[in-house]
Amino acid sequence: MASTSEVEQTPVANGTESIPSIELFIKASQIAREEKGPCPISQQWILAFYILAEKKLTELYLTTVNPDVPPDSYLALNVSRRLPVANVTKGPDPRLKTSNAADAPDPADTNDEIEQLMDAFRCPNLALPKDSRDEANAEKAICDLYKNFSLMLKTDNRAPLINSLRKIDNFLGLRPCRYLLSDELTYADCQLMPKLHHVRLAGEFYRGFTIPEELRHLQDYLVGMYTACDAFRTSCPADRDILHLYYDKVPRSLLSSIRAQPTLMDNRRTLLGESGGTGGIPY
Template sequence: MLLVLVIVEVKASSIDKERKGSCPMCHQWFMAFFILSEQGYCDLLVTTIVSENPPKYFLELGTSRRLPDVRVVRGQLNGVDITDLICDTNDEIEEFMRKFGCEDLLTWKESKSEQAVEDVFADLYRDFNGLLQTGNTGSVNKVLVNLDRFLQQKGTKFLLKDTFTYADCQLLPKLQHLRVAAKFYRDYEISPSLTHVWKYLQNCYQTEVFQKSVPCDQDIIKHYEMKVPGVKPTGSRNPNLMKETVTLDIPEEAASSFAGASAN
């Protein structure tokens, strides 16, 4: 029996239309459906859509034209033919994901642990945007300290398990945007003393699901170009002119700290 064939359509880069863009929600759903595919629940294709000039078929879908969206090309799920199913809101996509019954992708509706960890980082993206606007780091630091404490107490490779869960799919785009954009615009860095956050990032950076889904630094920087008051990147700091890179390194000070802890 053929697996359900799912297409996840994500926003294309505003710099290079051929590559995936920086949309955090697109990154989240790319990872979630990659996990479903990796575990044999579905076959997966990920395609990019240029929002300003979408292809004809996309305009004819009869949807809200919001991205990301998820489409089913073929297949049955729980005995029901879902060919041509289209989900184009976060709630619809989440409900569709739940129907696969993947234990690693339980939502807060099904898992108290999932709900508890989502509460830990619930304000991170809001506070990160506040940091870009004002330069105030206090709120972001508070969330990261709480996250570090949670990871220390949990003792797993990722947020809830030694495998990726839905919580990781939600947190990682936010953390990567914080790391890249806050450094570029506000010279902010996650403290090396938050060794459990850094160890978590190192574990995530080594996974195929993250490596295949993460946007490049330049697209993340471009994403916030108009959201930082008084900042007009020029010359070598213009994201349109930057060399394509992806930040996956760990600061030496942080790496030394958790390497030493492991040795002990």
């Protein structure tokens, strides 16, 4: 049965009628259908709207969707089963330029549309590259990380991935702050953190790859991400889901050489050595 996560009952911020409520629909885990799936893009949007909720600009509700049995609230959007999807469920839609509710925009069901919805809040932490040179430079520094991570999983060619990580380390070294651009999360962090988490977990499991210790600025970033960033910690899916996401994306010959296969039963989240069940995490 498709489900709505705990955040639906307890929004991130207790707002008023003057702020919009946003329901973010993401694909559920294929293993435990009531839990978050491992898609890094979905986690990116959880992080972005979490920031808006922390700033009391919106209330955030998170709904996990089992594509085989989607909830009625998702089917009513008529989005052709696309995920993730963000929908303003009540309160003023920040994209609406008139007072006529009939002009309300459709649900945001593409990454570009979700980005436009996010941008409509005009939150400085979530500035887009078109409005912020710093954001543009940060996104340039991280843009090829996931592509080179995927290449490494398929071919074991580590050089491009290490180059991507070194580029991020160099960028971090130029800025005396906790995250990419600030001591607070920005949109670039929302894009980077889920991908780094996948690199660390799946890279080590399938290829024995670890992020080089000599990348000290990046290592410090990881420590802050895992130990001091509640938004990231609570948005993480279970390790098993991340590992299974890549199970069909690595060579069959590699799978036969891996001693331990990813288990369907383990719902831990490993955050720099810390493990715990995914149930009951408050948003």
